[in-house]
Amino acid sequence: MIKKRINALIEQKKSLLCVGIDPDARKIPTFFLRMQDPVLEFARSVVNATSDFAIAYKPNFAFFESFGLKGLHALEALMRQLPNGVITIADAKRADIGNTSRLYASAFFETWGFDAATVPPYMGYDSIEPFLSYKEKLTLILCLTSNGGSQDFQEKRMQDGKPLYEAVLEKALEWNQFDNVGLVVGANRAEELKRLRAKAPTLFFLIPGVGAQGGSLEESARYGSDARHQSAIINIGRAIIYPDGEFGSVGEFEKAVARKAEEYVLAMRSALERLEA
Numbered sequence: 114m115i116k117k118r119i120n121a122l123i124e125q126k127k128s129l130l131c132v133g134i135d136p137d138a139r140k141i142p143t144f145f146l147r148m149q150d151p152v153l154e155f156a157r158s159v160v161n162a163t164s165d166f167a168i169a170y171k172p173n174f175a176f177f178e179s180f181g182l183k184g185l186h187a188l189e190a191l192m193r194q195l196p197n198g199v200i201t202i203a204d205a206k207r208a209d210i211g212n213t214s215r216l217y218a219s220a221f222f223e224t225w226g227f228d229a230a231t232v233p234p235y236m237g238y239d240s241i242e243p244f245l246s247y248k249e250k251l252t253l254i255l256c257l258t259s260n261g262g263s264q265d266f267q268e269k270r271m272q273d274g275k276p277l278y279e280a281v282l283e284k285a286l287e288w289n290q291f292d293n294v295g296l297v298v299g300a301n302r303a304e305e306l307k308r309l310r311a312k313a314p315t316l317f318f319l320i321p322g323v324g325a326q327g328g329s330l331e332e333s334a335r336y337g338s339d340a341r342h343q344s345a346i347i348n349i350g351r352a353i354i355y356p357d358g359e360f361g362s363v364g365e366f367e368k369a370v371a372r373k374a375e376e377y378v379l380a381m382r383s384a385l386e387r388l389e390a
Contacts, residue, residue: 114292115228115251116317119200120343122168127385128378129334131169131202131319133350134159134191135176136184140355142366152180153187158363159354160195162370166378169200169346171319192226200346202319203227206255208240215243222247229253231297231319234281241288248291251317256281256309259299259322278305282313295319298337300328300347307336318345323377324352330377334384342385349377 123129136152145151145158160170172191177184195201203221207230208214221230222244229251232244244252257267257278267278285294295317298306302322310318320337322328330347337345356369 115249116292116344118228119168119251119317119346120341122198122200123343123346126166126168126378127382128166128168129338129345129347129381129385130163130167130374130378131171131200131346131348132159132163132167132353132374133204133321133348134170134172135350135354136180136187137176137355138180140351142360144361144363150183150187150190152177152184153190154363156187156191157194158367159370160191162367163353163374164196164199165371166374167199169202170195171202171204171348171350173350174203174205189225200229201227202251202253203230206231206233208232208234208236208244210236211239211243214240218243218247222250229295229319231255234284238284238288245288245291245293248293251293251295253295253297253317253319254281254285256285256296257298257302257305259301259326259328263299279309279312282309282316285316286313289316297321299326300330300333300337301326303329303332303336306333310336310339314339316344319348320345321348321350323347324349330380331384334381335388338385338388342388347377347381353377 141155145155148154177188207217221227231253233255268276297319300320300322318337320333323330333347353373356373360366
């Protein structure tokens with residue numbers, strides 16, 4: 114099962130790190146932009162620098178699609194070059210009516226070969242079911258996100274007094290027949306993260322929002338992981354892949370990225386050790 118595979122990696126690497134790969138032409142070091150395939154070379158350098166620490170990589174499709182076909186070709190090449198065994202997450206947030214979702218699921222899980230994909234729950238079960246039918250793949254349902262606009266819908270109270278995001282959690286539990294459902298819960302919502310984990314002790318959590326969005330790594334590890342301090346990964350993107358400083362070569366850039374990744378993983382290990390103490 115996919116959860117067992119991820120938890121084995123967590124145990125092996127003593128890490129909860131998922132690296133978000135978000136190539137942005139405005140932020141990529143300029144020497145990459147002079148290369149023949151800057152998106153691929155940048156992304157490959159990020160992976161090279163973080164492979165000792167990361168258990169998962171989460172390419173955000175928007176960043177690759179913004180480069181057109183060149184970006185998609187770069188992503189295709191990157192997928193072939195990722196380390197064996199690493200978890201891959203398609204961050205595309207796509208779900209639609211049944212026939213369309215069936216093709217989205219096929220695209221991400223078969224054509225692209227991702228292990229997991231993010232999906233919005235707004236259109237209900239028939240938009241999510243095609244993803245869930247891939248029993249060995251992980252479907253990550255947006256529950257309570259880290260952006261300010263989450264209050265527009267996710268935090269609205271329903272007639273029974275519960276916020277909408279709790280109704281999403283309850284449905285996720287109902288749909289988790291193959292133990293392949295997870296939730297996306299923002300790191301900057303520590304109290305809600307704690308409450309959601311208590312209500313869903315068996316679900317897998319993807320936790321974005323640490324780093325540039327200000328979420329607490331300590332609280333994410335403490336409240337987001339399960340009773341065995343597993344079944345969760347903490348996504349960190351910009352804070353790792355765009356380290357401060359000026360870099361004149363691939364080697365300099367990769368050293369800086371590796372330092373940031375190691376800092377976060379060491380902090381994760383310390384947080385987990387305190388939980389076990």
